[in-house]
Amino acid sequence: MKPLTNNPILKTFLVLLILIMNTGISSAQESKKRLPIIDVHVHAMKANPNFASEMCPWFLKDMPGSGPNQEAPSFINTNCVAPLKPAKSDKEMQEAILRANKELNITMVVSGDADVIHKWHSAAPNHIIPSLGISNPEQMTVAAFKDSLSNGFYKVMGEVAPQYQGMSPSDMSLDAYFGVAEELGIPVGIHMGTGGNGMANISSPKYRASLGQPFLLEDMLARHPKLKIWVMHAGYPMVDQMIALMGANAYVYVDLAGFIWSYPLEEIHAYLKRLVQAGFAKRILYGTDLMVWPELLETSIGVIENANYLSEEQKRDILFNNAVRFLNLDASKFE
Numbered sequence: 001m002k003p004l005t006n007n008p009i010l011k012t013f014l015v016l017l018i019l020i021m022n023t024g025i026s027s028a029q030e031s032k033k034r035l036p037i038i039d040v041h042v043h044a045m046k047a048n049p050n051f052a053s054e055m056c057p058w059f060l061k062d063m064p065g066s067g068p069n070q071e072a073p074s075f076i077n078t079n080c081v082a083p084l085k086p087a088k089s090d091k092e093m094q095e096a097i098l099r100a101n102k103e104l105n106i107t108m109v110v111s112g113d114a115d116v117i118h119k120w121h122s123a124a125p126n127h128i129i130p131s132l133g134i135s136n137p138e139q140m141t142v143a144a145f146k147d148s149l150s151n152g153f154y155k156v157m158g159e160v161a162p163q164y165q166g167m168s169p170s171d172m173s174l175d176a177y178f179g180v181a182e183e184l185g186i187p188v189g190i191h192m193g194t195g196g197n198g199m200a201n202i203s204s205p206k207y208r209a210s211l212g213q214p215f216l217l218e219d220m221l222a223r224h225p226k227l228k229i230w231v232m233h234a235g236y237p238m239v240d241q242m243i244a245l246m247g248a249n250a251y252v253y254v255d256l257a258g259f260i261w262s263y264p265l266e267e268i269h270a271y272l273k274r275l276v277q278a279g280f281a282k283r284i285l286y287g288t289d290l291m292v293w294p295e296l297l298e299t300s301i302g303v304i305e306n307a308n309y310l311s312e313e314q315k316r317d318i319l320f321n322n323a324v325r326f327l328n329l330d331a332s333k334f335e
């Protein structure tokens, strides 16, 4: 009998089999070794059927006008080939979050519904960093706020969004809360800038575009010289003020959340490129503003990965290293 390996058909088959097995092994190793990502801007919310529509990324590439007696501009556009699907229940959302923690190796700073945050955190304590938001003094007294931050569960203060209340971030009614964060060494995320198309007409009559100007942070920062803040949404579209503010205040960082999947792609890249070009690649944090569409995580990571003007090192800084430094995390815990 001839040895089996002399049979040319069998030989080809074996070679193919080995090739397939090797590819399988190396892709398994790759998925194990996925580099860690920190998303500093995730919202935990209870599933809400009114807010559970499909969504097309970069939907603000078309912002048609409307009028007071016409139909209100739609906040989200679903006119694309593959709109992202919303999670339909709390359970579905939590499963998607846990999958992203594990498979995409994402650690998230999460603010919003306290019950939801607690559930996610107990399911994945190493991947969920709880954040406590406050945007006006009616929500919580300063003493209660200090209590909550002191018990150790919350590591971050945010999303602070006075702009939606028609208030400047330097408004004195918020000052004592920032004082607490400064005293406890808690980093703070403040919404500045972007609000989509027709925010003041649709849902937030008190919203003022002018209250998103990064310069409005200066008085507050001067009163709290040890406070570390990041400007959520990078003060979009006020890049000149953003650059000037970061130049004057070395503890100020920005995140890219929200605008990286809603505004036109070219516009996003022009904005991000400008910040990097101005020398701030070490001060940009990756964030999504994830609400109900889990696939937004991959969509948003893709924007950074495809930015051909960024070096590999800059991409890793934005996706991970800058957040480790800003949030005082231990990088070795992510290995």
Ligand SMILES: [Zn+2]
Residues within 6 Å of the ligand: 159, 161, 191, 192, 232, 233, 258
């Ligand atoms: Zn925001």
